[in-house]
Amino acid sequence: MFAQRTKNLNSSFIRDILAVTQQPHIISFAGGLPDPALFPAGELQLAAERMHQQLGNSLYQYSETAGLPPLREYIAEHLTIADCQADEIIITTGSQQGLDLVVRCLIDPGQKVVVEAPTYLGALQVLRANQAELITIPSDDQGPDLHALEEIVKKEPIRFFYTVTDFQNPTGTSYSRERRERLVALAKKYDFLILEDAPYAALRYSGEALPSLHTLMPNRVIRFGSFSKIIAPALRLGWINAPREVIKVVEKLKQAADLHSSGYDQHLVLEYLKSGALKPHLQKIRAAYGDRLDAMASALSRYLPDQVQFTKPEGGMFIWATLTHHESTLELFNSAIEQGVAFVPGEAFYANGESNISMRLNFSNSQLDKIEEGVKRLARLINQHDPVKLSATA
């Protein structure tokens, strides 16, 4: 009954477990959620009042598919690192829709795409839904294994490489300068495109910002931005920054998909941005999330010194913790819920679903005391199930 493209679809593990992990007694490090207590609700309300006064009923009218021109101009001028114009920006319904539209523009069924293992689960869903053939390469704390990538592109053409260069979901790691430069050189040599997904790039808490792939190679990189993590995800607003010829084709597909993203929300965000409120808001959330990142890293070192190794991100929302003794974090998940703590088992982020001993831990949506208590619960769980200790006591 259903089309071929629905055959590879699987529901997101993270969305499926959301109801379980949101029970009040559970400390959840599972969702990739910003903290609602830090949403700029007051400023948004004031912005809403101003826009109602200024625009009246016209606020509720249909609008342009590519997005409100002044919002595109604002993004081009203030929110992209590369030098770009408004017609190289299209507004999308979350960056997730941006990904879907671009993938649909670029991929015919069966065409090859390279992703890292692990990578963003939502990108895997889009790629599967569009029947891409997925090839994976490993990555480390400096970025992707470029020898592995070169071996692939040497043998056969790929349509593109998908990546999150800054504070990746799920590992929290960012590409080093050297890896960025070598990746761009490889894309030029073997003539492939790069999809650079950047919803966390503005959430840097320490260290120095590095040039985006888009800045290094604007004609071959399609970059995705989002207001979800820097203002609020319910607005469902993101953008694509790409060469004009790509924007034109994406615009046609977007027309077919939803005519345009919510005009109401676009006016609201524009009014909010024009008031200059984003800069102090970013300072506030960077300070709060930076403290939470430090608290989680410190708790992991104190409570699980030998049982886990974990990444040391300089921003974003996630730490990736790898167990030194266990065989699968998926097997620990139900016991974790019983202990009152939740995480996302690493398996969810692998294109081939291979069994995995890592877990994604979100730190942005828990207060400092909850982070401490949650890691304590995690330590209790891991120690109880530690195969090395168990065999010693057997």
Ligand SMILES: Cc1ncc(COP(=O)(O)O)c(C=O)c1O
């Ligand atoms: C890497 C990455 N890309 C895209 C998205 C989707 O974000 P949006 O809310 O803008 O659709 C997310 C959301 O968590 C993400 O982590």
